[in-house]
Amino acid sequence: MDARTLCLAALSLGEASGYEIKKTLDEPPFDHFQDTGFGSIYPALTRLAQEGLVTGSAQAQERRPDKKVYSLTEAGRRHLCQSLLQPPAPDRLRSDFLFLLFMSDQMPRAHLGQVIEQRIADIEAKLAHMDSCSEHVSDRGHRFVFELGRSYYRFLRDFLTRNKGWLLSEATTADAAGLVVG
Amino acid sequence: MDARTLCLAALSLGEASGYEIKKTLDEPPFDHFQDTGFGSIYPALTRLAQEGLVTGSAQAQERRPDKKVYSLTEAGRRHLCQSLLQPPAPDRLRSDFLFLLFMSDQMPRAHLGQVIEQRIADIEAKLAHMDSCSEHVSDRGHRFVFELGRSYYRFLRDFLTRNKGWLLSEATTADAAGLVVG
DNA sequence: CCCTCCATGTAAGAGGTTACATGATTAT
DNA sequence: ATAATCATGTAACCTCTTACATGGAGGG
Numbered sequence: 001m002d003a004r005t006l007c008l009a010a011l012s013l014g015e016a017s018g019y020e021i022k023k024t025l026d027e028p029p030f031d032h033f034q035d036t037g038f039g040s041i042y043p044a045l046t047r048l049a050q051e052g053l054v055t056g057s058a059q060a061q062e063r064r065p066d067k068k069v070y071s072l073t074e075a076g077r078r079h080l081c082q083s084l085l086q087p088p089a090p091d092r093l094r095s096d097f098l099f100l101l102f103m104s105d106q107m108p109r110a111h112l113g114q115v116i117e118q119r120i121a122d123i124e125a126k127l128a129h130m131d132s133c134s135e136h137v138s139d140r141g142h143r144f145v146f147e148l149g150r151s152y153y154r155f156l157r158d159f160l161t162r163n164k165g166w167l168l169s170e171a172t173t174a175d176a177a178g179l180v181v182g
Numbered sequence: 183m184d185a186r187t188l189c190l191a192a193l194s195l196g197e198a199s200g201y202e203i204k205k206t207l208d209e210p211p212f213d214h215f216q217d218t219g220f221g222s223i224y225p226a227l228t229r230l231a232q233e234g235l236v237t238g239s240a241q242a243q244e245r246r247p248d249k250k251v252y253s254l255t256e257a258g259r260r261h262l263c264q265s266l267l268q269p270p271a272p273d274r275l276r277s278d279f280l281f282l283l284f285m286s287d288q289m290p291r292a293h294l295g296q297v298i299e300q301r302i303a304d305i306e307a308k309l310a311h312m313d314s315c316s317e318h319v320s321d322r323g324h325r326f327v328f329e330l331g332r333s334y335y336r337f338l339r340d341f342l343t344r345n346k347g348w349l350l351s352e353a354t355t356a357d358a359a360g361l362v363v364g
Numbered sequence: 365c366c367c368t369c370c371a372t373g374t375a376a377g378a379g380g381t382t383a384c385a386t387g388a389t390t391a392t
Numbered sequence: 393a394t395a396a397t398c399a400t401g402t403a404a405c406c407t408c409t410t411a412c413a414t415g416g417a418g419g420g
Contacts (some may be wrong), residue, residue, distance in 0.1 A: 001211050030364055034276060040409085043408095067372090093214070093273065093275050094275075095274075096271045098327050098330070099215050120200030141286035145284045145347065146363050161217055167322065167378095184380095225401085
């Protein structure tokens with residue numbers, strides 16, 4: 001899905017401004033399958049409004065810049081439902097981190113160790129943040145993706161913690177059997 | 183990493199043509215963290231050659247189009263090693279599949295079921311293919327990413343298999359406790 | 365005093381995708 | 393027959409990223 005479809009999906013949960021959509025997309029479980037910036041959202045909303053899939057109205061605020069609150073039109077809701085019937089494109093992951101692990105024999109061991117520890121800490125922080133969000137996830141699909149994401153982060157943390165020693169060891173021969181794949 | 187860095191990484195394993203690089207990038211464990219097409223690879227190689235990071239020579243072949251075999255220059259190897267010292271950008275996943283699961287209350291149950299079964303079958307096929315590749319993965323970093331990917335696919339397959347019933351059930355109330363998160 | 369939050373947008377550029385163009389060989 | 397493999401590339405397009413532009417409120 002592109003930025004436009006994501007905006008439609010966010011608005012299907014209720015009317016919102018571009019800024020609020022961005023906040024929603026940045027939180028779990030939305031953030032598990034996409035990563036969208038202001039530079040995509042604002043133009044997407046403008047175009048969706050032109051196409052009649054959303055309507056927006058500027059609202060004056062006290063001591064704040066004006067806010068443009070958008071909501072789905074009937075056409076927008078139909079368009080969103082239709083896009084859900086398309087066969088999903090294959091998942092695509094872009095991971096510098098896995099690239100570094102892949103190339104680890106070309107890297108100084110100390111730096112590699114730092115990168116892995118940093119990643120484990122990042123995952124830990126993510127999990128902590130998810131704990132604080134967990135109560136607010138009520139919809140069934142949202143809960144499913146939320147728990148899938150949480151389980152994935154736990155899996156990744158455990159895999160890295162268990163096997164970092166194997167990757168970082170100085171021995172020239174590293175038997176694949178040493179990897180604990182669970 | 184962009185297409186240029188990926189080409190450098192592929193060539194660090196030995197000289198290759200654009201076509202051969204594409205094949206390498208499409209196989210595990212390379213395919214676990216990127217997804218690069220001909221339309222990115224050929225222009226990337228042209229530019230890398232202009233920058234002196236790779237050298238290419240056309241080789242005539244019998245009954246085949248000419249082949250341009252590229253190899254890393256010293257400058258190219260240095261450039262690659264330097265790029266490994268940069269802090270890695272955050273991982274980014276784009277998943278239509280998770281988007282569909284997220285929106286599953288807007289979807290016909292039958293279609294949702296099909297999408298999930300298809301995904302499980304795809305993962306099963308991927309795992310079978312990885313089994314047939316496993317012996318050829320010798321480098322330590324390659325093995326690490328390979329096993330991480332394999333474990334991830336198994337995790338995803340198991341999560342979907344265990345919990346699809348929970349997502350697909352007709353009951354209006356679906357207790358989060360019903361999810362088996364392992 | 366500085367940072368983060370609120371709030372919107374544009375403009376330029378980088379990067380990637382898709383379709384097109386070509387064509388013999390080999391396997392089913 | 394038909395599809396896949398081998399083999400390279402270009403051009404148009406689309407999308408996204410990044411930087412810029414603006415500015416008050418409130419917390420540390």
